Amino acid sequence: MSRLTITLTINGREKTFRIDPGEKLLGVLRREGYMGVKKGCGSGDCGACAILFNGRAVNSCLVFAAKADGGTLITIEGLARGEILHPVQIAFLEEGAIQCGYCTPGMVIATVDLLTKNPDPTEGEIREALAGNLCRCTGYVKQVRAVQRAAELMKGGETHV
Amino acid sequence: MTSVQTYQRPSSIEEAWSLLNDGGKSAKLVGGGVDVALFAPPEILTLIDLALLPTRSIELRSDGLAIGAGVTLTDLLESPLAAAYLDGVVVTMLRQVAAPLLRNAATVGGALASTHPWSDVITLFLALDAQVTQYSGQLQTSSLENLMEQRGTIDRTIITEVLLPIPADDVYASFEKFVRTGFDIGMLNCACRLTMNGDRCESGRIVFGGTPDIGHRLEAIERALAGARLDDATIDSAAQLARQALALRDDVRASAEYRRVLAVAGIRRCLMRIAQRVGE
Numbered sequence: 001m002s003r004l005t006i007t008l009t010i011n012g013r014e015k016t017f018r019i020d021p022g023e024k025l026l027g028v029l030r031r032e033g034y035m036g037v038k039k040g041c042g043s044g045d046c047g048a049c050a051i052l053f054n055g056r057a058v059n060s061c062l063v064f065a066a067k068a069d070g071g072t073l074i075t076i077e078g079l080a081r082g083e084i085l086h087p088v089q090i091a092f093l094e095e096g097a098i099q100c101g102y103c104t105p106g107m108v109i110a111t112v113d114l115l116t117k118n119p120d121p122t123e124g125e126i127r128e129a130l131a132g133n134l135c136r137c138t139g140y141v142k143q144v145r146a147v148q149r150a151a152e153l154m155k156g157g158e159t160h161v
Numbered sequence: 162m163t164s165v166q167t168y169q170r171p172s173s174i175e176e177a178w179s180l181l182n183d184g185g186k187s188a189k190l191v192g193g194g195v196d197v198a199l200f201a202p203p204e205i206l207t208l209i210d211l212a213l214l215p216t217r218s219i220e221l222r223s224d225g226l227a228i229g230a231g232v233t234l235t236d237l238l239e240s241p242l243a244a245a246y247l248d249g250v251v252v253t254m255l256r257q258v259a260a261p262l263l264r265n266a267a268t269v270g271g272a273l274a275s276t277h278p279w280s281d282v283i284t285l286f287l288a289l290d291a292q293v294t295q296y297s298g299q300l301q302t303s304s305l306e307n308l309m310e311q312r313g314t315i316d317r318t319i320i321t322e323v324l325l326p327i328p329a330d331d332v333y334a335s336f337e338k339f340v341r342t343g344f345d346i347g348m349l350n351c352a353c354r355l356t357m358n359g360d361r362c363e364s365g366r367i368v369f370g371g372t373p374d375i376g377h378r379l380e381a382i383e384r385a386l387a388g389a390r391l392d393d394a395t396i397d398s399a400a401q402l403a404r405q406a407l408a409l410r411d412d413v414r415a416s417a418e419y420r421r422v423l424a425v426a427g428i429r430r431c432l433m434r435i436a437q438r439v440g441e
Contacts, residue, residue: 044198
């Protein structure tokens with residue numbers, strides 16, 4: 001097996017990694033310390049491992065790390081600016097849209113993707129955007145409210161990404 | 162664990178083809194990578210990623226809506242050109258395919274090459290008489306219908322583009338899918354494209370997929386629709402034909418008996434939707 005060298009811009013910083021050819025981004029990111037990228041199902045069903053890859057939310061468990069070479073990634077760790085949380089993170093806290101927290105990074109990433117493209121989503125559009133993010137603690141009412149609140153915050157001028 | 166030994170990212174289609182030939186059956190093409198990441202068999206040693214090929218454009222040309230194989234399902238769903246095509250039937254279908262996290266990665270070429278029997282993309286594109294350009298030493302274009310008939314060798318060719326023919330003003334299309342929960346793999350899907358002359362149907366393409374076999378035309382309904390007024394009686398006849406003529410089987414998602422009920426509802430809804438649009 002010939003190991004590969006790839007370069008990724010993660011949360012604004014360019015980094016170089018040695019990877020196995022068949023490795024997925026999820027494994028590489030967690031190995032490199034981005035533990036906010038959660039491992040859930042490993043088969044693209046739960047969304048816990050979602051990251052922004054070149055601006056779009058994807059399941060990192062289904063992206064070959066070699067495919068991402070030269071790309072730009074944003075993980076949950078890259079959303080806050082210092083101590084200042086991203087408006088989506090603030091909204092999830094304010095609305096109590098966090099139970100055990102395992103699904104939350106993926107939910108937040110999917111929300112950032114949605115609101116970047118659609119600043120004023122309907123409830124149906126929110127539910128569609130979060131359809132690939134499963135929460136096993138409870139239902140999705142508070143998450144939907146949180147996305148609506150985040151949209152209000154971002155319309156007020158707060159954007160990070 | 163993965164058996165993959167090398168990961169290649171060719172920048173030209175000729176290079177990709179050469180790598181595919183060199184790798185033989187141990188080489189596999191990667192579009193968005195979603196399917197390959199999930200289902201690559203252990204004998205695959207080489208992955209050939211097509212992401213660097215210039216196949217990511219969506220263009221309206223004189224012969225149709227040309228969709229590069231590397232276009233993601235999200236790119237297509239968000240394309241104004243797709244939204245304007247046949248009253249947005251492509252967008253209607255794509256909104257029901259998987260969830261956004263998967264649509265953001267999966268490509269149009271991959272959606273065809275995966276040949277999943279439940280594929281909504283294949284069912285609708287068959288109804289729209291999509292033409293597919295592939296490279297296997299040279300570029301050639303064939304109908305998606307032909308490509309699906311020879312799908313056993315589809316992984317030995319590189320899909321570069323899908324063309325949805327320009328419809329005339331009197332062409333209408335509709336898509337219907339039945340799922341247990343939103344964004345699930347469907348229990349059955351159905352798509353229609355009709356050429357109308359007033360309220361009469363001149364010709365049509367009727368496709369059912371996830372039966373649980375891959376999308377295929379039901380010519381008995383197409384023949385019955387040709388020349389008929391698209392009214393309640395014709396729609397009843399088409400539904401009756403779907404009940405009688407469609408080959409259905411049980412699988413983990415639904416029984417054949419239940420699928421028969423869905424097929425009747427699916428063709429009825431598709432045709433009623435078109436009849437309503439014709440009347441507007």
